[in-house]
Amino acid sequence: GMVCLSMLVFNLIYSLHLRAGDRRMRRRVEKIAGKVRPQLQRAEAGAALEERHIAAMRRCLSRVNNLLAFDRFLDEQGETQASGAYLRQLQPIFLELALVYQRREETQAAYFCYFLTRHQLQRYLDTEQLESVVGGYMKKDSLYCRVNALKALCSFGSAEGVLEALRNLRGHGVPLHEKIIVETLLTFTGDANRLIGQVWQDLEQFTVPIQRALLDFIRFKSGDYCENMLGILLDDSKDRELRFSAIRYFGRYPYPPVRQPLLAAVTDLNPLNWEFAAISAASLARYSGDDVVEALSQAMHSGNWYVRYNAAASLAAHGLSYEKLVDVVAGDDRYAREMMVYRLESRRLAEENEGMTAGV
Numbered sequence: 001g002m003v004c005l006s007m008l009v010f011n012l013i014y015s016l017h018l019r020a021g022d023r024r025m026r027r028r029v030e031k032i033a034g035k036v037r038p039q040l041q042r043a044e045a046g047a048a049l050e051e052r053h054i055a056a057m058r059r060c061l062s063r064v065n066n067l068l069a070f071d072r073f074l075d076e077q078g079e080t081q082a083s084g085a086y087l088r089q090l091q092p093i094f095l096e097l098a099l100v101y102q103r104r105e106e107t108q109a110a111y112f113c114y115f116l117t118r119h120q121l122q123r124y125l126d127t128e129q130l131e132s133v134v135g136g137y138m139k140k141d142s143l144y145c146r147v148n149a150l151k152a153l154c155s156f157g158s159a160e161g162v163l164e165a166l167r168n169l170r171g172h173g174v175p176l177h178e179k180i181i182v183e184t185l186l187t188f189t190g191d192a193n194r195l196i197g198q199v200w201q202d203l204e205q206f207t208v209p210i211q212r213a214l215l216d217f218i219r220f221k222s223g224d225y226c227e228n229m230l231g232i233l234l235d236d237s238k239d240r241e242l243r244f245s246a247i248r249y250f251g252r253y254p255y256p257p258v259r260q261p262l263l264a265a266v267t268d269l270n271p272l273n274w275e276f277a278a279i280s281a282a283s284l285a286r287y288s289g290d291d292v293v294e295a296l297s298q299a300m301h302s303g304n305w306y307v308r309y310n311a312a313a314s315l316a317a318h319g320l321s322y323e324k325l326v327d328v329v330a331g332d333d334r335y336a337r338e339m340m341v342y343r344l345e346s347r348r349l350a351e352e353n354e355g356m357t358a359g360v
Contacts, residue, residue, distance in 0.1 A: 025065075025068065025069060025072070028065060028066060028068075028069035029069045029072050029073050029076075031069075032060070032066065032069050032070050032073050033073055035053065035056065035057070035060075036057075036070075036073065036086070039053050039086060040077075040082045040083065040086050041082070043082055043085035043086040043088075043089060044081060044082035044085060046085075048089065049086070049089045049090070054089075054090065054092070054093060057090065057093055058093040058096060058097070061093065061097055062097060062100050064101075064104075064108045064111060064112075067097075067111070067112065067115060068111075071115055071118065071119075074119055087119070094116075094130060095129055095130050095133065097112065098112070098130055098133040098134060099133060102133065102136060102137060106140055106141070106142035106144070106145045107142075107144075107145075109137055109140060109142070109145050110142060110144040110145040110147075110148045110149075111148075113134060113137060113145065113148035113149045113151065113152040114148045114151075114152075116130075116134065116152040116155065117148065117151045117152045117154075117155045127156040127158070128158070130156070131153060131156055131158050131161035132161075134149050134152050134153060134156075134161075134165075135149070135153065135161060135164055135165045135168060136168075137149035138150065138165045138166075138168040138169060139168050143176070146169065146176060147176065147180060147184065149165065150162070150165055150166075150176075150181070150184050151184050151187060153165050154184055154185065154187045154188040154189065155187070155189055156189070156190075157188065157189040157190025157191075158190060159190060159191070159194050159195040159198045160198070162185070162188065162195065163195075163198055163199070163202060166181070166206060166210055166214075167205060167206065169207075169210065175209065178209055178210075178212055178213040178216065179213075181210065181213035181214075181217075182213050182216045182217050182220070185213070185214075185217040186217065186220060186221070192221050192222070193222065196217075196218050196221065196222055196225070199214050199217075199218065200225070200228060208239045208241060208242065209241075211239075211242055212239075212241050212242060212245050215229075215232075215242060215245035215246065215249070216245055216248075218249070219245070219248060219249045219252055223252070223253035225249075226249075226250070226253060226255040226257075226258070229246040229249045229250065229255075230246070230250075230255065230257060230258055230261075232245075232246040233246040233247060233250075233258065233261060234261065240275070243276075244275060244276075244279050247262070247265070247276070247279045247280055247283050248279060248282075248283065250262065250283050251279075251282055251283030251284075251285065251286060252286075254286045254287055259287055259292075262280045262283055262284055262287070263280075263284075263291060263292065263295045265277055265280035266280040266281045266284060266295050266296065266298075266299050266307075266311070267295050267298050267299065271303065271304065274302070274304040274306065274307055277299060277302065277304070277307045278304065278306040278307045278309075278310050279310070281296060281299050281307055281310035281311040281314055282310040282313065282314060284296060284314050285313065285314035285317040285318070286317075288318065292318075293315065293318065296311045296314050296315050297311075297315070299311035300312060300315070300339065300340065308339045309339060312339045312340050312342070315340070316346075
């Protein structure tokens with residue numbers, strides 16, 4: 001009973017603390033609004049902000065609680081011509097704040113980067129100097145700080161700033177997972193073609209995990225680099241993971257010259273090369289022809305489950321009739337039959353669900 005009573009008292013006190021925190025935040029927002037609204041009117045009229053206001057905001061926003069309140073005020077204000085003109089004139093203090101928060105604890109540094117990302121400051125500011133400072137945040141040990149810094153740089157839209165930040169990842173804290181890097185790069189607001197062109201020039205400067213993330217980013221953004229990807233696929237000196245990324249690229253963008261290498265990989269009986277066979281089998285879903293069906297049929301008899309699964313999925317994706325698919329795996333291989341039956345049942349259930357959804 002005492003434990004339950006203690007928990008109730010704790011929850012009550014914590015709830016009161018949260019409500020008090022909301023009230024304090026509301027007061028901070030109102031205080032900042034009182035300072036900023038007259039200056040918004042000046043900015044909208046084309047007049048310069050008062051120097052004392054700029055100095056006051058520099059001191060005010062150097063405290064993270066006030067930065068939180070300013071963030072909320074900007075949300076409430078919305079994206080207007082007045083707010084854009086106001087932020088443009090505040091540009092010098094954001095560079096100074098970046099230097100201030102770079103010396104702060106990592107949670108505050110991470111939030112400052114988050115603030116920069118949320119308000120897409122590149123629409124109002126010349127961010128070149130700010131980029132170089134935020135790039136330094138990538139050297140911090142905090143995972144959240146580095147992720148938010150990379151997001152901020154992507155929001156600035158500078159290809160050079162983003163690639164320099166990725167170079168700074170080496171040897172600092174917990175490595176960023178490739179998926180995080182890819183998802184962040186997909187938010188890049190600048191010229192993606194320029195970024196990709198720079199990637200190809202500097203690819204060897206990055207670690208293999210980052211190279212793989214960059215190749216995956218290219219796969220999601222552009223189909224204009226088939227020749228480059230083919231070079232990676234056929235280069236035996238390249239890391240296997242990079243060659244796998246190239247195969248996945250050709251699964252998204254069919255490319256006739258890669259047809260034979262994919263067929264050779266999917267029919268390779270060497271168990272040490274099962275990853276090449278499995279990924280190639282998945283990529284061949286987009287390539288038509290009897291030779292492709294034959295190669296996938298052979299892959300159905302592989303001793304590796306992943307190879308059989310991807311081969312079955314690709315055969316089903318070719319739109320062959322039920323009878324044709326059954327004939328493909330006819331024989332004594334029970335595993336091949338079971339895998340194909342599983343894929344056929346999955347396709348039938350998916351079609352039934354689509355029919356029910358369309359009926360509704």
